[in-house]
Amino acid sequence: GQSLEQPSEVTAVEGAIVQINCTYQTSGFYGLSWYQQHDGGAPTFLSYNALDGLEETGRFSSFLSRSDSYGYLLLQELQMKDSASYFCAVRGDTGGFKTIFGAGTRLFVKA
Amino acid sequence: EAGVAQSPRYKIIEKRQSVAFWCNPISGHATLYWYQQILGQGPKLLIQFQNNGVVDDSQLPKDRFSAERLKGVDSTLKIQPAKLEDSAVYLCASSRGVFSTGELFFGEGSRLTVL
Numbered sequence: 001g002q003s004l005e006q007p008s009e010v011t012a013v014e015g016a017i018v019q020i021n022c023t024y025q026t027s028g029f030y031g032l033s034w035y036q037q038h039d040g041g042a043p044t045f046l047s048y049n050a051l052d053g054l055e056e057t058g059r060f061s062s063f064l065s066r067s068d069s070y071g072y073l074l075l076q077e078l079q080m081k082d083s084a085s086y087f088c089a090v091r092g093d094t095g096g097f098k099t100i101f102g103a104g105t106r107l108f109v110k111a
Numbered sequence: 112e113a114g115v116a117q118s119p120r121y122k123i124i125e126k127r128q129s130v131a132f133w134c135n136p137i138s139g140h141a142t143l144y145w146y147q148q149i150l151g152q153g154p155k156l157l158i159q160f161q162n163n164g165v166v167d168d169s170q171l172p173k174d175r176f177s178a179e180r181l182k183g184v185d186s187t188l189k190i191q192p193a194k195l196e197d198s199a200v201y202l203c204a205s206s207r208g209v210f211s212t213g214e215l216f217f218g219e220g221s222r223l224t225v226l
Contacts, residue, residue, distance in 0.1 A: 031213045048213040098167045101153035
């Protein structure tokens with residue numbers, strides 16, 4: 001089966017840097033994704049890592065270590081609008097390459 | 112390009128009644144997913160289609176939930192009879208295919224309240 005662990009809440013101040021960690025267990029691994037979801041909204045895709053290393057997209061970066069079954073999302077220059085829930089999601093390479101989501105990390109950005 | 116369309120956006124029913132949700136994925140997307148998201152939790156995969164075939168429905172409560180994807184395009188998810196614990200947002204998502212970059216495109220969701 002597949003399971004993911006991420007912190008339930010993180011609080012940071014505007015302009016700061018925050019890291020949201022994710023550890024996963026899966027019988028097969030194809031990639032790790034990150035999604036952002038504002039209250040009442042749909043999840044929106046942020047990044048995807050299939051190989052070890054860092055992927056950078058503007059203020060957001062995502063890191064993957066396949067050997068450690070670990071990844072993180074790094075948010076820089078935090079803005080109030082970054083207050084949202086962030087989900088890591090693992091795509092396994094069995095069972096139709098299904099994508100399973102973690103429980104989410106609620107990020108609160110303070111002024 | 113047009114996004115994933117879902118309807119209805121909101122539905123309130125009493126327990127033991129039935130309900131159906133409709134999803135139209137992004138044109139050309141082969142893979143379609145239905146997720147259930149209970150308030151405060153992550154999306155839970157209910158069923159995944161590749162074209163019009165089911166590739167995973169291991170988490171679908173088949174005694175009350177059913178889903179189909181006609182002609183590999185639109186999909187419907189039905190609940191009959193509904194229970195109180197079915198109150199959730201039902202999210203439909205699509206992707207280009209299982210070998211794509213992993214990006215799922217979500218619709219706005221259908222919020223179900225069971226009284």
